[in-house]
Amino acid sequence: MFTYPPDSLLRSLAVSRDRLYAQGAAVALLLLLAALAVAFSLLEAQWGPGLGMLPWLVAGSVLLTLLLVRSAAPPWLLHLLSLAVGLALTIYLAGRFALPGLEAGDATRLLSHRLALWASAIRQGVPADDLLPFSVLLGLCLWLTFHYSAWLIYRSGRVWWAVVGPAIALLVNTYYAPHINTVYVGFYAFCALLLVMRVSLQGLTQDWRLARIPHDRTLGEDFLVDAACMVAVVLTLSWVLPPLTLEQGALRAPLAWLPEALDRAIPDGRHGSPGATDIRARGIPRTRRASQSGGYPPLSGADERTFSPAGDGL
Numbered sequence: 001m002f003t004y005p006p007d008s009l010l011r012s013l014a015v016s017r018d019r020l021y022a023q024g025a026a027v028a029l030l031l032l033l034a035a036l037a038v039a040f041s042l043l044e045a046q047w048g049p050g051l052g053m054l055p056w057l058v059a060g061s062v063l064l065t066l067l068l069v070r071s072a073a074p075p076w077l078l079h080l081l082s083l084a085v086g087l088a089l090t091i092y093l094a095g096r097f098a099l100p101g102l103e104a105g106d107a108t109r110l111l112s113h114r115l116a117l118w119a120s121a122i123r124q125g126v127p128a129d130d131l132l133p134f135s136v137l138l139g140l141c142l143w144l145t146f147h148y149s150a151w152l153i154y155r156s157g158r159v160w161w162a163v164v165g166p167a168i169a170l171l172v173n174t175y176y177a178p179h180i181n182t183v184y185v186g187f188y189a190f191c192a193l194l195l196v197m198r199v200s201l202q203g204l205t206q207d208w209r210l211a212r213i214p215h216d217r218t219l220g221e222d223f224l225v226d227a228a229c230m231v232a233v234v235l236t237l238s239w240v241l242p243p244l245t246l247e248q249g250a251l252r253a254p255l256a257w258l259p260e261a262l263d264r265a266i267p268d269g270r271h272g273s274p275g276a277t278d279i280r281a282r283g284i285p286r287t288r289r290a291s292q293s294g295g296y297p298p299l300s301g302a303d304e305r306t307f308s309p310a311g312d313g314l
Contacts, residue, residue: 020069021157022199032062034191035146038166041184045177048135050098054142060089061143065150086143094136159199163192190231197227
């Protein structure tokens, strides 16, 4: 006969709400909207094939982490679980979006084969000619970025650290892909600043409650509307005022190593879509041309259709 687990066991498997630094649907919604802003910005830049998976990945990362932060399991185990789920989901979605004509199993085998070829080329120091592995790594990095962002907010209370990392990725993407819509930066800044205010206010009210200081229990809901107005005014002023100019040489010097590394890891050509972006097209001068000898040619459409998952290539 089935018996329900005792309440003591259930309490041991869940983290108390008092141990979480953030609560409420508003925090989760703002974090999810900020993550989608970064994902759609990278999608519009078209760094590689199959980037339609990015919005699904960031949404899955945030939602899964919202469940994991409430677990009392060791943090390293929860991080490994998120990494395993993110890797499996990234490979699956990359196959679905980049290789839509193949079955899920065949697409996964073909993607694993191309990842192995890409890794072998990197180890040998020769230029890589396949952009699909770069898309997979980008998706996995985005998954981990927002996993740790949600973790920092809920389990560490470091909301500024949580929003700075994705902001850097968004600004770098906007700098190297100048044709994309800059509304993503403004939307991310709006959600991120509201998130900082919301979590900071929750921390203050929790301190007041522990210190038994009387305060208005509805302060959070009222303050969120006022904070939205304040953030909108600040962002509008920053958008209207003339921007500050920086000397490009000061930005190029710390990144002098980047062109040669990109020559080895990322193909010299642009992705075939009309809005594709070359990561080396702006901002950093190239130091050398990629050697065309020693690299392997990209798989053609015919190769993908005739690829045998059970063949000798794997």
